[in-house]
Amino acid sequence: MSLFRIEGLVKRFGGLVATDHVNLTVERGEVHALIGPNGAGKTTLVNLITGLLKSDGGRILLDEKDIARLTDHQRVSAGMSRCFQVTRVFAKETVHDNLMLAAQAHAGSSLRFMASRSNETALTERAIALADRVGLGAERDRIAGTLPHGAQRALDVALALAANPKLLLLDEPMAGMGPDESARMVRLIDSLRAGMAILLIEHDMDAVFRLADRLTVLVQGKVLMTGTADEVRGHPDVQAVYLGTEAEGHS
Numbered sequence: 668m669s670l671f672r673i674e675g676l677v678k679r680f681g682g683l684v685a686t687d688h689v690n691l692t693v694e695r696g697e698v699h700a701l702i703g704p705n706g707a708g709k710t711t712l713v714n715l716i717t718g719l720l721k722s723d724g725g726r727i728l729l730d731e732k733d734i735a736r737l738t739d740h741q742r743v744s745a746g747m748s749r750c751f752q753v754t755r756v757f758a759k760e761t762v763h764d765n766l767m768l769a770a771q772a773h774a775g776s777s778l779r780f781m782a783s784r785s786n787e788t789a790l791t792e793r794a795i796a797l798a799d800r801v802g803l804g805a806e807r808d809r810i811a812g813t814l815p816h817g818a819q820r821a822l823d824v825a826l827a828l829a830a831n832p833k834l835l836l837l838d839e840p841m842a843g844m845g846p847d848e849s850a851r852m853v854r855l856i857d858s859l860r861a862g863m864a865i866l867l868i869e870h871d872m873d874a875v876f877r878l879a880d881r882l883t884v885l886v887q888g889k890v891l892m893t894g895t896a897d898e899v900r901g902h903p904d905v906q907a908v909y910l911g912t913e914a915e916g917h918s
């Protein structure tokens with residue numbers, strides 16, 4: 668049974684079918700990449716999954732529960748967390764305080780009603796563990812805004828992990844990174860897969876091919892194919908789309 672499953676998902680913008688009966692599954696422990704040319708509908712699909720957009724049909728199942736009608740906050744509680752292309756780090760706070768705030772926001776009711784001292788201790792431990800998890804253990808006292816870009820993105824991942832997600836959505840985590848930062852992010856994502864399912868939208872094809880167990884190729888709102896890196900690379904239709912020999916004309 669797949670941890671995450673999309674069935675026949677549809678989204679229309681007026682006459683344009685931006686998401687055209689999309690089916691997709693992500694398994695536990697899998698990194699599943701979503702790729703496709705500009706305008707293929709990747710961001711629309713992510714926004715449908717997270718609840719930023721309302722679908723016009725189809726189902727979105729997390730752990731067999733249909734979450735398509737839940738609000739974005741309810742979906743986070745159901746086990747879905749997202750990293751943002753535009754980072755949500757509080758730039759003037761320390762790394763530690765950013766993580767404390769995130770840990771507090773996602774603390775279960777048991778923690779919220781605990782005596783304040785043990786509550787504080789539990790949150791502090793959680794913040795430290797999250798910093799360690801993304802390789803920022805030595806930077807906890809740094810003001811977040813003074814961190815290099817790659818470290819800020821790692822902090823953004825830690826903020827998403829604070830929600831204890833079953834499914835982690837990564838929307839262009841390597842955007843704006845140099846090769847060293849990018850390699851570090853690849854290692855970080857690789858280290859996370861054991862505990863969750865990951866849906867990765869990324870333009871850096873080297874990173875995608877290194878990380879993804881399977882890829883789904885979207886073209887003009889439809890799934891062109893789902894397969895392993897080798898299957899996708901070898902598929903003539905995918906080569907045609909990326910070399911621009913057909914399927915032109917989207918704007």
Ligand SMILES: Nc1ncnc2c1ncn2[C@@H]1O[C@H](COP(=O)(O)OP(=O)(O)OP(=O)(O)O)[C@@H](O)[C@H]1O
Nearest residue numbers: 680683685703704705706707708709710711712918
């Ligand atoms: N709010 C909207 N209203 C109308 N049309 C939209 C809206 N959002 C997206 N579209 C259209 O839906 C299609 C898919 O867009 P989307 O942004 O999902 O593509 P994408 O794969 O993320 O592209 P890119 O790689 O450029 O980010 C495009 O034709 C786009 O113009």
Ligand SMILES: [Mg+2]
Nearest residue numbers: 706709710711
């Ligand atoms: Mg996009």
